[in-house]
Amino acid sequence: MIRDLVIENRTRRRFHQEVAIELETLRELVDLARLSASFGNRQPLKYILSCEPQKNAVIFRCLIWAGALKDWPGPPEGERPSAYIIILGDTEIAKSFFCDHGITAQTILLGATERGLGGCMHDGIQRDELSRALGIPPRYEILLVVSLGKPKEKVVLETLEPGGDFNYWRDSDNVHHVPKRLLADIIIG
């Protein structure tokens, strides 16, 4: 059931870093993205894959982690992602990417969840630094980075009342709490 997969597919930020992800797995996940919808069928998205420690470390340094957790600079060594998929917009194919990257990032993460993996969509990226570090040509706009690994943290969903604080938070047992709006508050007609 897709519902089970959607519920299991929580944003994950701490991983069993020692569990490697094969390049072939990343290719399978991008193939799911490839087979998904693209506005006007332009398919302007391109992908850079990483599952090697050195390249992973370069990407990790360019990511901003969990804006709502002010005292947490991101996962320490040992709990970092085992892999990344960088989603790029090819400006030689399109000038606007609509929300194609949302479509494909979600598809990639659902595919990862099915494989017992999990991850996070990062928009907080030091884009210039990442482009420079990986030698990404200027024709490619960095849209998102998807981090991937074997999840190490427990995530629980809670109710977000209208006007309440939408920020996620961690308790003293390192359980990650995510307030979610109720269905009645998001269906308005």
Place this chain on the structure above:
Amino acid sequence: MIRDLVIENRTRRRFHQEVAIELETLRELVDLARLSASFGNRQPLKYILSCEPQKNAVIFRCLIWAGALKDWPGPPEGERPSAYIIILGDTEIAKSFFCDHGITAQTILLGATERGLGGCMHDGIQRDELSRALGIPPRYEILLVVSLGKPKEKVVLETLEPGGDFNYWRDSDNVHHVPKRLLADIIIG
């Protein structure tokens, strides 16, 4: 397998209009959206549902269908969607919606596909007219419309060579052909 669902989840534009979709089904699909990721966990998306002929007709008139099929103004009566989910951005919650609507539209369509339904993400919308016709308050930005129904058309995927024509097309048997880039052409590193 999510891969089977992703492959089955093709953009559909012709439907068995006589097959109704229950309001409860739409609510279940929006619940999948609700349980999906949102940037910064802001959850600024709101939804309007429609599965009644009169409201459906209003929404249908505000949609631009299949830009690449120049001689086709959209599905005729009898092949139109049985339902719609309008995805709105609530500007009182956020000013930017990132690609949240891509995440949720894809999730909604995967859920619909699992139920034997299908549909289309519409960005080509006469937004002012739709807002006026449904009385949508100005605080809500219309991001996407997802049309839904029981699919009536056959869709086949083909290979899009680099530099080739990405436009989808229909053959004389009304089979819909969609060129897709190869994996080797979208993974660049």
